[in-house]
Amino acid sequence: MTEQELLRREALVKLRELGIDPYPAPMFDVTAFAADIVANYQEEVLEDGSKKRLNCQEVALAGRVMAAREAGKAMFLNLQDSSGRIQLYMRREEVNGGDENSPLFDTVVKKLLDLGDYIGIKGFAFRTKTGEVSVHVQEFKFLSKSLRPLPIVKRDAEGNTYDAFTDPEQRYRMRYVDLTVNPEVREVFIKRTKLIKTIRQFLDELGLLEVETPILQPIHGGASARPFKSHHNTLDMPLYMRIANELYLKRLIVGGFDGVYELGKMFRNEGMDRTHNPEFTMLEYYVAYKDYFWLMEQTERMLERVARALHPSGDSTVQIGENSIQFAGPYRRLTMFDAIQEYTGLNVETADEAELRAYCKKEHIEIDASMGKAKLIDEIFGEKVEGHLIQPTFLIDYPVEMSPLTKKHRSKAGLVERFELFVNGKEVGNAYSELNDPIDQRERFEEQLELAKRGDEEAMALDEDFLRALEYAMPPTAGIGFGIDRLTMLFTGQSSIQEVLFFPQMRPEVNPG
RNA sequence: GAUCCCGUAGCUCAGUCGGUAGAGCACUUGACUUUUAAUCAAGGAGUCAUGGGUUCGAGUCCCAUCGGGAUCACCA
Numbered sequence: 001m002t003e004q005e006l007l008r009r010e011a012l013v014k015l016r017e018l019g020i021d022p023y024p025a026p027m028f029d030v031t032a033f034a035a036d037i038v039a040n041y042q043e044e045v046l047e048d049g050s051k052k053r054l055n056c057q058e059v060a061l062a063g064r065v066m067a068a069r070e071a072g073k074a075m076f077l078n079l080q081d082s083s084g085r086i087q088l089y090m091r092r093e094e095v096n097g098g099d100e101n102s103p104l105f106d107t108v109v110k111k112l113l114d115l116g117d118y119i120g121i122k123g124f125a126f127r128t129k130t131g132e133v134s135v136h137v138q139e140f141k142f143l144s145k146s147l148r149p150l151p152i153v154k155r156d157a158e159g160n161t162y163d164a165f166t167d168p169e170q171r172y173r174m175r176y177v178d179l180t181v182n183p184e185v186r187e188v189f190i191k192r193t194k195l196i197k198t199i200r201q202f203l204d205e206l207g208l209l210e211v212e213t214p215i216l217q218p219i220h221g222g223a224s225a226r227p228f229k230s231h232h233n234t235l236d237m238p239l240y241m242r243i244a245n246e247l248y249l250k251r252l253i254v255g256g257f258d259g260v261y262e263l264g265k266m267f268r269n270e271g272m273d274r275t276h277n278p279e280f281t282m283l284e285y286y287v288a289y290k291d292y293f294w295l296m297e298q299t300e301r302m303l304e305r306v307a308r309a310l311h312p313s314g315d316s317t318v319q320i321g322e323n324s325i326q327f328a329g330p331y332r333r334l335t336m337f338d339a340i341q342e343y344t345g346l347n348v349e350t351a352d353e354a355e356l357r358a359y360c361k362k363e364h365i366e367i368d369a370s371m372g373k374a375k376l377i378d379e380i381f382g383e384k385v386e387g388h389l390i391q392p393t394f395l396i397d398y399p400v401e402m403s404p405l406t407k408k409h410r411s412k413a414g415l416v417e418r419f420e421l422f423v424n425g426k427e428v429g430n431a432y433s434e435l436n437d438p439i440d441q442r443e444r445f446e447e448q449l450e451l452a453k454r455g456d457e458e459a460m461a462l463d464e465d466f467l468r469a470l471e472y473a474m475p476p477t478a479g480i481g482f483g484i485d486r487l488t489m490l491f492t493g494q495s496s497i498q499e500v501l502f503f504p505q506m507r508p509e510v511n512p513g
Numbered sequence: 514g515a516u517c518c519c520g521u522a523g524c525u526c527a528g529u530c531g532g533u534a535g536a537g538c539a540c541u542u543g544a545c546u547u548u549u550a551a552u553c554a555a556g557g558a559g560u561c562a563u564g565g566g567u568u569c570g571a572g573u574c575c576c577a578u579c580g581g582g583a584u585c586a587c588c589a
Contacts, residue, residue, distance in 0.1 A: 002522085002523065002540095002558080003522095003523090003540070003541085003557075003558050004523055004539075004540055004541095004558085005523085007540070007541080067549080067550090069548050069549060069551050069552090070545080070548090070551090071545060071546065071547075071548055071551075071552095072544075072545035072546050073545085073546045074545090074546040074547070074548080075546095075548090076547080076548045076549065076551085078549080087548085087549070089547070089548085091546065092546075093546090114540095115539080128547050128548075128549090129547045129548085130547070130548075130549075132547090132548090132549070134547085148523075149523045149524085149539065149540075150523080150524085150539090151523070151524040151525085151538095151539085152523085152524065152525095152538060152539050153524080153525095153538095154538070154550040155550070156549095156550045157549085157550085160550085161550095162525080162537085162538070162550060163524055163525045163526090163537080163538055163539085163550095164524085164525075165524065165525085166524090166525075167520095167524090167525090167581080168581065168582065169520090169580070169581045169582085170524095170581095172581090181524090223588095223589085224588085225587095225588065225589085226587095226588095266589085268588070268589080270587060270588055270589095271514075271586075271587055271588075273583095273584090273585095273586095273587095273588095274582095274583085275588090275589075276587090276588065276589070280589070282589080366586080426589095427589070428589085429589095430589080458587085458588085481589085482589095483589045485589085486589065496582095506580090506581090507579085507580065507581090508580095509580080510562085510563085510579060510580075
């Protein structure tokens, strides 16, 4: 244990010797919050120049002590609660209750109270000589003693920060410390919650039913990715953590719900980087009798609403680096072929596989022999186009080979009715008119099985029960999925997924402590 | 999985050519009854990520391992 930790444990013992419980059981009745007092405190200046305090004259606050400035027989503390910080003012004679020999001020407050301790106080608001709204403490009690020193982050009047707690490893491993000392981190997560709430409200208003589907699945379907594998002991069978919930949600459409959505975690056993965490949050929703054009309109409405909900002034634009992104629709609609034509001059519709291979070689795009034309087009798009799509853009009409669950295009042979939404050069959503022809769907699954045989670990497994469901008939349906973490990154200006997950996946610590 | 960078006090960081480990904040002791990055005086605090190696001598050079970050690959 460090010197500072030992001192805090000694303080714990001394508090108990003085009859003070550092971890009391009774609830503390909080009646006020720091930010509200700072914002609402009022006083008036009387004719004789003295001040009359008008409100906040009996307040009880609870929070963490984040700074302490001793000034002889007085003391200033900064108390931080969930709303923010407020200064506390304590005086020796009051804390001691008029008893000259009381240890309360000189020992308990000045020596045994440490930064990071939770305390509860009662007192009245006032404004100090220097103009800061503060609380004059009349009573205080320990609520919980902190045994470890917090990183001390200081800010001066100009807003400069000193000794910020910045080490990403420590911030992610000890998010509780990060949240305590870095208020801007709190704000990101509050925005995340607001984003999810706004989306949920939007979907509820559309009349969709929020549902839950299995996370442990006997067959992992609905996406191309490697799953986490587990095992059920009683059933003695393998179970997979879901990589998608698409096939279950469509079964519910078969069952007669007109619209369903699920917000939940997906799990993919793949690489991790600044945009991938092994578990991540997806929104998927499916609506009967609609198509992908309808989904484009809903997406424009939903994201505009989210942008306005998160923006301090209710604006629909979001500033990301140098780009001001406009979330009010309509968004640009661009076919995948037109997009490639526009950014490369290449006509992928007329080009044959050999020409595409030659282009990739010329442009140093990594490809391998197993890639067919559709995959080559996807690679070219990823390398040459994706990064240019800054303003929200619907990229529409994909080659059928890449989309085994998507309905064939109503008029364009070889394509499917699918779009992906790109914002700030990254994909944030994927949608299509769902394939509901059970015979076509079986053929698509069989093509996936061929890919699996050729060694594609991410090829989709054939799901007989899902096919049976489609054979009972699924109405024409439109479905869409959004990566909630990535949307959050977009709307909070974060470039790392770890900044929008409270507890991003980390390798285990060797010696925690 | 590959490459590069990083790991020194509770926090943020210096540490020269290889020669006894440094600063600010935090902490301890003292002064101060309206301070606010409080101030002033004095003091304590380190397995230099871990393990090897080179060397008379390693925080510093070399190798390996662990952890983190960035870039790439795969994906959302």
